[in-house]
Amino acid sequence: MKMYKKPIVTVDEGLAEGVYAASxxxxxxxxxYYGVWDRWGTNGGKGLAMANWSDLNGTITLNVTFNDTVDQAETDDxxxxxxxxxxxxxxxxxxxxKNPLTIGIHLNHGTNIDDLKMTGFTYSVN
Known part of the structure; x- marks a missing residue:
C-alpha cells in the first residue's frame, strides 16, 4: 500500500517560480517556470519552463496549468x-x-506574456 504525502507549497522571494509535487x-x-522566452511584438509571446525527473521508469504524462489560456505548447524533444x-x-x-526537458508555452491571443504564470502541475507514470 502506498502512503499519500500531502504536497507542500513554499514561497521563496527572488527565486524562479516553481511548483514541486511528489507522492x-x-x-x-x-x-x-522561468518567465518570458520570446515576445510577439506588443502582445503575446512564449513562456519558458523546464521539467526534470529522476528515478522514474515508464511513460510519463505531465499536465502543467497556467493562469491564462494556452494557445500552443512545444518541447525541445x-x-x-x-x-x-x-x-x-x-x-x-x-x-x-531528454532530461531536463525545455517547454515553450505560446500565448497567441493578444494577452501580455509578462502576466503568464504557472499555477501547478500533476504527473503520472505508467
Whole structure:
C-alpha cells in the first residue's frame, strides 16, 4: 500500500517560480517556470519552463496549468507528444526522453506574456 504525502507549497522571494509535487511513488518530477522566452511584438509571446525527473521508469504524462489560456505548447524533444486545452498543456513522453526537458508555452491571443504564470502541475507514470 502506498502512503499519500500531502504536497507542500513554499514561497521563496527572488527565486524562479516553481511548483514541486511528489507522492508515495518512487522518483520525482519537478517543473520550474522561468518567465518570458520570446515576445510577439506588443502582445503575446512564449513562456519558458523546464521539467526534470529522476528515478522514474515508464511513460510519463505531465499536465502543467497556467493562469491564462494556452494557445500552443512545444518541447525541445521531438519524441514528446504535446497537446493543450484551456489553461492546461499536456506532455506525454518516455522517462528516457531528454532530461531536463525545455517547454515553450505560446500565448497567441493578444494577452501580455509578462502576466503568464504557472499555477501547478500533476504527473503520472505508467
Amino acid at each position: 508515495g511513488a518512487k522518483g520525482t518530477l519537478n517543473v520550474t 521531438a519524441s514528446v507528444q504535446t497537446s493543450w486545452s484551456g489553461k492546461t498543456a499536456t506532455f506525454t513522453f518516455a522517462s528516457t526522453a
